Amino acid sequence: MKQPGRIGSFEAVNITLSLILLFFIVAPLAALYLEASPSLAGEMMSNREVLGAIKVSLEASIVSVLILVATGVPLAYILSRTSFKGKNLVEAIVDIPLVMPHAVAGIMILSAFGSKGLLGPGLSRVGLVIEDSFPGIVLVMTFVSIPLLVDTVKVGFEIVGSSLEDVARTLGASRWTAFRTVTLPLAYRHILAGALLGWARGLSEVGALLVVAYYPKTVNILILDYLSVYGLKYAATLSALYSIIVLAIFVALRKVTVE
Amino acid sequence: MTLLLMENIEVTAGDFTLRIPRLEVARGEYLIVLGASGVGKTLLLNVIAGLAKPSKGTIMIDGRDSTRLPPEKRGIALVPQDYGLFPHMSVIENISYGLVVRGIPRREAYREAERIAELLGITSVINRKPVSLSGGEKQRVALARALVVKPKLVLLDEPLSSLDPGLRLKGLELLARIKSETHITVIHVTHDILDALYLADKIAYIDKGKLEGVYKPADFLHSPSSKPYLDILNLSRNLLGKIR
Numbered sequence: 361m362k363q364p365g366r367i368g369s370f371e372a373v374n375i376t377l378s379l380i381l382l383f384f385i386v387a388p389l390a391a392l393y394l395e396a397s398p399s400l401a402g403e404m405m406s407n408r409e410v411l412g413a414i415k416v417s418l419e420a421s422i423v424s425v426l427i428l429v430a431t432g433v434p435l436a437y438i439l440s441r442t443s444f445k446g447k448n449l450v451e452a453i454v455d456i457p458l459v460m461p462h463a464v465a466g467i468m469i470l471s472a473f474g475s476k477g478l479l480g481p482g483l484s485r486v487g488l489v490i491e492d493s494f495p496g497i498v499l500v501m502t503f504v505s506i507p508l509l510v511d512t513v514k515v516g517f518e519i520v521g522s523s524l525e526d527v528a529r530t531l532g533a534s535r536w537t538a539f540r541t542v543t544l545p546l547a548y549r550h551i552l553a554g555a556l557l558g559w560a561r562g563l564s565e566v567g568a569l570l571v572v573a574y575y576p577k578t579v580n581i582l583i584l585d586y587l588s589v590y591g592l593k594y595a596a597t598l599s600a601l602y603s604i605i606v607l608a609i610f611v612a613l614r615k616v617t618v619e
Numbered sequence: 620m621t622l623l624l625m626e627n628i629e630v631t632a633g634d635f636t637l638r639i640p641r642l643e644v645a646r647g648e649y650l651i652v653l654g655a656s657g658v659g660k661t662l663l664l665n666v667i668a669g670l671a672k673p674s675k676g677t678i679m680i681d682g683r684d685s686t687r688l689p690p691e692k693r694g695i696a697l698v699p700q701d702y703g704l705f706p707h708m709s710v711i712e713n714i715s716y717g718l719v720v721r722g723i724p725r726r727e728a729y730r731e732a733e734r735i736a737e738l739l740g741i742t743s744v745i746n747r748k749p750v751s752l753s754g755g756e757k758q759r760v761a762l763a764r765a766l767v768v769k770p771k772l773v774l775l776d777e778p779l780s781s782l783d784p785g786l787r788l789k790g791l792e793l794l795a796r797i798k799s800e801t802h803i804t805v806i807h808v809t810h811d812i813l814d815a816l817y818l819a820d821k822i823a824y825i826d827k828g829k830l831e832g833v834y835k836p837a838d839f840l841h842s843p844s845s846k847p848y849l850d851i852l853n854l855s856r857n858l859l860g861k862i863r
Contacts, residue, residue, distance in 0.1 A: 527699060530695055530697040533717075534691055
């Protein structure tokens, strides 16, 4: 019989493999902070270009998450509650941004919504230009985050199921009220988790942004700029600075969602 | 006086079709829907509640064509097999839910919920969450939540099936008490002949997706449909006799 607290071969293999994987994350992160220069970081904290890029990144990612939640939650609800012809196709479409190379995603967005793209002339007429613009950044961030939000929220709605909503309706609640008072409170953790993952994904995007909206510069673009112009030290310092801000927000939001 | 009248109903769920040529339930009647598992008993309740749409036929509730009426407009309360208690709400929030969504002020709704909780003997658990309740308590909370809105009709889906024998007997007594004290109209789905004989004014028998007939309990026992149920009752009696 296995002694309590004693590690057997099964646990030993699991722990070893897990540590190898965690090492792949922790080692580059540690290396980044070791490469970064604290004095340079201090200077960057008062650099208008850096502060502007951080502001653009955070603002665009927040707007993108709001759009994602407003449109992705209804889509996730439909996919979790109904069966219809072509549902598999819709689910596959939702996952396209996940499998598409980032530069290809940028080209797709540009081909569809760019001023010379399929819908560009129409968008230009209403004053919406996506090339090198804030709306372009929001569009890219939203595009790449769709699967993370929709798939996570869909799982949440599937776990809650429809039977409680049905009971609520027989007790006199309209569809809206049943959704608001029963399904939403039970699925909100998945909605928050999906929004958080979507936000993080949008914030980390750079490939599609290089194609669609180089300006106004987001932090990711600025890091690439620093790498090519000033070298690794500058790029690593800005990366470390940015990663601290993003990780702090991410940890705080995760804490809120878990609690 | 007729409360529910279903005629020529056909409803499909996946590959399964349920047919109800005619089902009439009088006001104040306790109708037991009896049938084996998978014959469409739950689907019948869902059609009556408005949660499943029939492809054919009409449903009249209280003299009004309700075939296309949404569930919240039917005045019918459903107690599902797993009781369907809202896990994020306390017992009192669960019981008062139907009143609150009707726009009744929360304080008034809570007062009414407390009154019905007392009637069903669950006052001591009203501040608890459903996860901490026993099977019998969950059943009472679900019944209280259904009864508090004073529905025209209560639908009970196998309300005693998940209870152990002791609680099951108490559950039967509770339902009998509700029947005699409130005279509310009930459609109670079960596969257990004991529930039917203990509670039913009438028994509707469903087999292979079709309502075969509606009987008074004594008449049902003389019908060919009752054979498997009588066999199991006789077997129980013989076994008891042998063991004793």
